[in-house]
Amino acid sequence: MRNRPRIAVVYMLAASLLLVGMDGLVKWLADDRGYHVTQIAFLRYFVCLFIALGLARMSPQGLGGLHTRRLPGHLWRSVCNLITMLTFYVSLQLIPLPNAVSIGLAAPIFMTMLSIPLLGEKVGPGRWVAVGAGFIGILLIMRPEGDVIEWGSVSALVSAVFWAFTLVSSRQLSSSESTxxxxxxxxxxVVIVLGIAMFWFWRTPPLEDALLFLAVGIAGTCGQFCLNQAFRYGEVSMLAPLDYTGLVWAMILGALIWGDWPTTYMLAGSGIVIACCLYILRSGKRA
Incomplete structure (x- = not known):
């Protein structure tokens, strides 16, 4: 593993764009086209499996490079990521895309805490303040009202917690495992676990929807690839806040496709979040 923060930042920004684009496609398939989230997740990773095999075959080690001595680590990451994905897809069905993404951006708070005991990283007081301020910005975007619990928001928050575990485990695995x-x-x-569920949730898609499923798989796989590469070259505590940039893309997609225009509170919160990201980038560069 090498410490190359600039390359890590580029990979992280690309991952954020690709994954939010995929989220938009998932919301379209689940909310507008009526597909079950389990089928969406299954087809996404069915495509991902073939892409991963293709990448392995093109690598110097070939398919033999897929041999691993860290199977428990892979299984732990898989469980965390599977929970992350399914709970987030549920939230996309129930609440607007920018809201789901904004709640998901609470993950850096958990990531920063986890990076200390699990990875031994040092987090300076400036980064702590920036991450805390970023969370305040997210609260402004969410602007909870009333006493009614929105299960879509709860589902997104659960997703954020397990997404933090997923990202930290990616950093751990990247020390010895290829992307x-x-x-x-x-x-x-995912294909094995959710493949069993297809006996109950499968619905044969027409060609138009099949192309959308293919786009979900490609965008998700490329996003995961960039994500793993980012954590190969940079620290969790530095890269975590860059997830906030996905909020900008979510706001744009939400407004253009579903008419979910950002409120004044959302714009103010987004400004705080972006300012925190810029600060942490500068502090990471000085470190």
Missing amino acids: HTILFYYALT
Whole structure:
């Protein structure tokens, strides 16, 4: 593993864009086209499995490079990521895309805490303040009202917690495992587990929807690839806040496709979040 923060930042920004684009497609398929989230997740990683195999075959080690001695680590990451994905897809069905993404951006708070005991990283007081301020910005975007619990918001928050575990485990595995190996074992786990569920949830898609499923798989796989590469070259505590940039793309997609225009509170919160990201980038560069 090498410490190359600039390359890590580029990979992280690309991952954020690709994954939010995929989230938009997932919301379209689940909310507008009526597909069950389990089928969406299964087809996404069915495509991912073949891409991972192709990447492995093109690598110097070939398919033999998929051999691993860290199977428990892969299984733990797979379980965390599977819970992350399904709970987030449920939230996409129930609440607007920007809201789901904004709640999911609470993950850096958990990531920063987890990076200390699990990875031994040092987090300076400036980053702590920036991450805390970023969370305040997210609260402004969410702007909870009333006493009624929105299960879509709860589902998104659960997703954020397990997403933090997923990202930290990605950093741990990247110390010895190739990116395509990480993708392969996760995709294989999802295909096996959710493949069983297809006996109840499968619905044969027409060609138009099949192309959308293919786009979901490609965008998700490329996003995961960039994500794993980012944590190969940079620290969790530095990269975590860059997830906030996905909020900008979510706001744009939400407004253009579903008419969910950002409120004044959402714009104010987004400004705080972006300012925190810029600060942490500068502090990470000085470190």
